[in-house]
Amino acid sequence: MMEAFYILFLLANNLLFSVCQNEFVFNGFAGANLTLDGIASITPNGLLRLTNDSIREKGHAFYPSPFHFHDSTNGKILSFSTMFVFGIISGFPDLNGHGIAFTISPTKDLSNALANQYLGLFNDTNNGNLSNHMFAVELDTIYSSEFGDMDDNHVGIDINSLKSYNSSTAGYYPDGQNYFKNISLTSRRAIQVWVDYDGKESRLSVTLSPLGISKPHRPSLSSIIDLSKLFLSSMYVGFSSSTGDVHTNHYILGWSFMLNGSATALDIGMLPALPFARSYGKSKTKAFPLWLIIVLCLVGPWIVFLIFVFIRRRISKYSELMEDWEMDFGSHRFSYKELYKATNGFKEKELLGTGGFGRVYKGMLCRLNLEIAVKKVSHDSKQGLKEFISEIASLGRLRHRNIVPLLGYCRRKGELFLVYAFMPNGSLDKYLHDPIKPVLDWGKRLGIIQGVASGLLYMHEEWEQVVIHRDIKASNVLLDSELNARLGDFGLARLYDHGTDPQTTCVVGTLGYLDPELARTGKASTVNDVFAFGAFMLEVACGKRPFELRARQEGLTLFEWVLETWEKGSLIHALDPRLGENYIFYDVILVMKLGLLRGHPVPSVRPSMCQVMKYLKKEVSLPEFLPNNMRRCNENVLRLMQCQGSENDTFSYASVSSAYSISR
Incomplete structure (x- = not known):
């Protein structure tokens, strides 16, 4: 009943x-x-x-x-x-x-x-x-x-x-x-x-x-x-x-x-309550026995002293910094203690990689059941406090599926920490150049190119500010569990408002991806990312690094090698030979021509990220151009830079751009 x-x-x-x-x-x-x-x-x-x-x-x-x-x-x-x-x-x-x-x-x-x-x-x-x-x-x-x-x-x-x-x-x-x-x-x-x-x-x-x-x-x-x-x-x-x-x-x-x-x-x-809405009952207190009070009075000062020493050492071990500028950023701040435990004390067995920026460790946040990657940076490293703040200010507020999520950060003494969502498949660089890794098929490569392009479009044109990455390369593109591309490492990034000019800055980046225009003007802008992305596209398609050495030790950029291959026959001969016959001819040619076009020496000729996405989605056709026009334009730009660069800070591209023109 x-x-x-x-x-x-x-x-x-x-x-x-x-x-x-x-x-x-x-x-x-x-x-x-x-x-x-x-x-x-x-x-x-x-x-x-x-x-x-x-x-x-x-x-x-x-x-x-x-x-x-x-x-x-x-x-x-x-x-x-x-x-x-x-x-x-x-x-x-x-x-x-x-x-x-x-x-x-x-x-x-x-x-x-x-x-x-x-x-x-x-x-x-x-x-x-x-x-x-x-x-x-x-x-x-x-x-x-x-x-x-x-x-x-x-x-x-x-x-x-x-x-x-x-x-x-x-x-x-x-x-x-x-x-x-x-x-x-x-x-x-x-x-x-x-x-x-x-x-x-x-x-x-x-x-x-x-x-x-x-x-x-x-x-x-x-x-x-x-x-x-x-x-x-x-x-x-x-x-x-x-x-x-x-x-x-x-x-x-x-x-x-x-x-x-x-x-x-x-x-x-x-309606049932959401789990964070909790209620707490009133606690009941019980009287202490008299003998326990007497014992505490006798040994209490020594216990307090020992506790004080223990706490002081504990605080010193996990001490952190907090400054006024941190209040301006919305990123979550982790405690050093939590990151220390998550990475097993930053042990070598948890090390994912090293570089000029510092070291990256794998970790597990037990309370959240979440795998993380912790980037540990020293103040005296190439990426110091200034770059650290930049990364928090930019990546910490960006929200896009092709950008590695920054979960939070931590500061402790001379160390800086950035906490990311862990990308189980690591960097794209290893899949392109490490013979141990499996070969990425053409469909995956094209998807990676489109993903990075989508992330850059968001950074350049769709977010509330313009974000210039300044270090686009294969090693900074990470792959999640489904091999989707995630652009990461914003330590060199710069922000400015839409419609304003970027400020003069130092020349930073990686050899092979650096835009010659940046060295001439000293002003980082979206066209520099466009140039680097052009090199990236060629690298993904060809399976070669943007800067390689011939047997006679003469510098040879991937841009020049692909252009040379095209002049001698067909662009398809520059494709990564490990792909065999498993590719779509039209897509390969589109990617390579777009990579060459985005690496054009005249910045005004390079398409914007919005145009690039339209080309990749085949919403519009890529303009036709010939390799000899591209090479002649490149040689003219270099000649002008050599002749006029020492005399004045600026020169006109009119004479060289006439050798290469497209309709938009």
Whole structure:
């Protein structure tokens, strides 16, 4: 009898779903009948947990029965409405996973979908296909330029693709006010979402607000969309979420849905609490025995002294620096003690690599179950405090899937530490030049080139400031578990505002990637990154370093060797011979010609990163040019630099650019 009563109580208080087949209500999910897959689960207190502490994983939760959205009388889509409350909690204050999507899908099986930027909805082959018949409202927390994202905190309406049909920065219009108030999707607070579709007007509205605020009358996002051809005869409703390099917990606290009506309001008082909202009871104190008080009075001073000595030594061992400038940066600061334990005391067996910048160690943050790479830099190294601050200021605020995430930093005495997400496949340099490593096929190489180009486009044109990397090379391109390219090491980076001129700076970089224009003017700009990226493209395609030596020890750049190969016959002869016949001829020629064009001695001729992406995506055709024109132009530039460089600081490129012109 009691067991039956408990079951009835559980249904009444935690599920509260309607007996009507066209609607349901979940005020918490304890005992809920949902179809879960991936890493999705239901916590003991009734939270629907779509993702957990795993990285690069996905989770799905669907209502088990399908709904029939088509109106049998006219074929149009019936009105529908859903309301849910979600919360996103990351292990880091400024980094997180890839967000949540409410989806209406023809199937509950999304096992072929990918995690990371694909949100567990699509993969790299079916994204954008009309055959998907997939509808979603994404709550996206990572900027992905390949999908045309507006920022890293937005809500979007997706139709068969992650390139949103319409999107808006996450926020709401408070009733009675004439302004838009932003909402941080990763604020670690519960947020309400309403998705309403008016079948008569074919209008879809998405409304957000913090938990506890009534539904605003004005939606956050609204669009006219005819879903009649998108929806099949039966569709499933549910949620999808995914993580990237940072473990993130995506939670749904409650969910209601109604077909041909307005979704029932959730009972906020019955929703389970997010895990960070804890309550602490009052502690009870007990009286000490008299004899213990006497003993403590006698030996207490000695105990205090020993504790003081121990603490002082402990503090000295883990002492850190904190200065005013650090308050300006939002990156997470780790304690030295935590990094020391994560790397097993910076033991040699954890060493990943060394260089002029210092040493890089592999580590494991046990409390977050997260692999990290810790870059340890000394003040007297080539990369000192000034470069360290630069890296925090730039990489610490960049958010792009082709840029290595900076998780945080630490300073201690004469040492500096940068903490990154660990890239399990290491640097691209090893895959290109280490005979022990497996050969990357052409598809992977082209994907790496496109990934680095996408990251540079974001840095040069799409971020709030212009970021010049100044050290683009294969060893600074890291590969994640899926061999996706991640541009890293921003220790030499420089920032300036859009529309302003970069300041004069010292010439830094790596031989073979350095732009001669930088040596002439002393001003770092995006064209220098363009030059280095041209050398990088040729290196990836040819499998040779940008600067090699002939047997007679004469300097030979890869640019000159490829140009020479082209003049003697065909560019295809410069391709890495390890690829054999497994390549696409048009793509190889495109990459090599683009690499030559981006290494052109006249900066104004080099295409911008936006143009490069259009060429790589084949949205526009690459202009035709001949190798003899390129060589003649290169020789003329060198001759002018030698003749005029010592007489004045500037000279005109007019005479040399006339030998090589393209239409844009």
